[in-house]
Amino acid sequence: MSCDLISALEVVRVTKVDNCGKPIAGPSAFVAECVASVAMNVNVDTPDDILYRAANGSLCGVKRGCPTLLGYDLEFDFYSVSPQLIDVLTGQPLVVDNVGEPVGWDSCSVQCDSGFALEFWTELVNNNCSPTGVKQYLYGILPWVSNAYLSDLTIGSEAVTFQLLGSTRAGGQWGVGPYNVVLTGTAPGTPGPMLTPLGDTCHRRIQITSVAPPTADPDCDYTTVVIAP
Secondary structure, eight states, rough: OOOOOOOOEEEEEEEEEEETSOOOOOEEEEOOOOEEEEEEEEEOOOOOOOOOOOSSSEEEEEEOOEEEEEEEEEEEOOOOOOHHHHHHHHHHOOOOOTTTEEEEEEEOOOOOEEEEEEEEEEEEESSOOOOSSBBEEEEEEEEEEEEEEEEEOOSSSOOOOOOEEEOOOSSOSSOOSSSSEEEEEEOOOOOSSSSSSTTTTOOOOOEEEEEEOOOOOOOOOEEEEEEOO
């Protein structure tokens, strides 16, 4: 097991999922490298403690309430003004030019019946190579983010950052995912999907991988998702 330190965020990939949390095949994903930050703020429901107090006021015992993980509130900050990225993240209507190419988007109602999955890769510090000399990364996946919308936008003399707010959900159908993100098979292994599916109550997975992250499309276009039969 590695004891590496987490460094800079390198790549983010977002993939459209349907209203059951299942990834959608076709041109329905986007890889972004110009990303400022991904914040995952935990959201828990904490019930009240039950106190057992005697008539004289002394405390006889206490039953602590067990918190329930409701999910993570996502704050995704990025620089790209790509309509394709906004489409995957929010499902807002696209604006196209005279030849049908996306050139913008409308800001309408929040799409709460679908969503996207968010994957991220970061660098590791110290012993960031596997025993076979392959560079390793920290890989994370939020398999189902919904209720997403673009937050406040200020355009002035400073660099413009878009912020997307959303919340994770459990019980989706991401499974092991449609992408090759970990090594599978006997050593040294070959790239393949995750070895075990995400559970029905899981909101996030983080692990170390020796499979390099994807690269952004040079034309800033969609990434095609292929769903295995």
